[in-house]
Amino acid sequence: MPSGTPQPAFVLVRPQMGENIGGAARAMWNFGLDRMRVVAPRDGWPNERAVALASGAGRLLDEAVLCDDLAGALGDCQYVFATTARPRGLTKPVVTPERAMAMAREMIARGEKVAVMFGPERAGLENEDIARANAIVSVPVNPEFASLNLAQCVLLMSYEWGRQSIEAEDEVVELAGSEWASAIEVEKLAEHYEGRLDEAGFFFPPEKAEGMKIVLRNLWSRMRLTRSDVQMLHGIMRQMVRWKDRG
């Protein structure tokens, strides 16, 4: 059973090598983190190589949540970080690991669910993945030499979480206002808009459609919607369609 300690979930997106999955589990458990989610691992699941390399942290793999797609893995989360070597063309807040884990700590203390995504070894996260994140975490490495592998990146984020836990004097900040929408609510909003805008002929020309959809999704995730925002945005789209149908 996972520990009861409130903590972020670490989401390995399409990981390739079992070694790295096992290494990531070890890295996490060194700092008391034990909520792993695994999206579409290249070599299937369970992964023997991962189990062998996880040694004493094998429990994390047994208990890892396996998902077919990223939407499923992030569905219950109110805030999602994407780790990338370098920010790539998407308009999105970029924060240090330190800042990210401080933010995560505050949100988790308020009862929100937070995820941190890690991309596959070779290429890292795709823009389509990053579009689902509220913010990008970038480790400030030497611009002349950036060579962190998956397990190392997980290690640094875990260390940051642990480091701040030591000094955390529970200064929980109460946020005035509303409840944040969960990723699944945002996902449904994105689908609603995509569907209707598709019918309306918005995504044109066809070869640009994918890119336009990513930009739109990126907007929804970046702006951190509350539940009432989501309701209003649904309402706007519904009303436009009603107007059309009446006309």
Add this chain to the structure above:
Amino acid sequence: MPSGTPQPAFVLVRPQMGENIGGAARAMWNFGLDRMRVVAPRDGWPNERAVALASGAGRLLDEAVLCDDLAGALGDCQYVFATTARPRGLTKPVVTPERAMAMAREMIARGEKVAVMFGPERAGLENEDIARANAIVSVPVNPEFASLNLAQCVLLMSYEWGRQSIEAEDEVVELAGSEWASAIEVEKLAEHYEGRLDEAGFFFPPEKAEGMKIVLRNLWSRMRLTRSDVQMLHGIMRQMVRWKDRG
């Protein structure tokens, strides 16, 4: 030639596996550290495996100072840290990596030379080695599970050094390749939506219209739009109206 940046020397004491020596070099250079000293490596020097694993950080190995004994490696240093998994019976200050690197920074700024020792993979530093240190650095790992290898330990210390080097630009939100919209652009967007949604009958019942408009405006301002966001949102509304007109 080593970089001119003032920094601590990282001393690998009797390292065993070439992989770990190469990994340590990579870890250091990720955070701009390039002063390595190597004491009595088990497999001699140079170490081919280490060179192979160091990839782009091979220069650190070429320039590493090779020493027969620890005394020689630490001779010119005014302050020495020993990294250990757990403090072992020696009366010696024990500090976190964070505190250690803050101390190192101060001492180095005063022109003093600082070293950080890392023990061999299997057993770690001997008490005899630790006795040469001014303080112990202990990474605050999970008491139930401590499994950091040599390269990971070097990585965490390097990260701490790097983390403290960058300015606290925490709150700064960097934008990947876009400009923020000006207030007047946001205002025009709000007017566009209000006008069309009014025609569409969205603001209903009338006594709630004012409140709904404020919520909508608040959304636009809260999410901090870029110019391209504004263009897209205009485009969405225009397309919905075109759809209606076609229908």
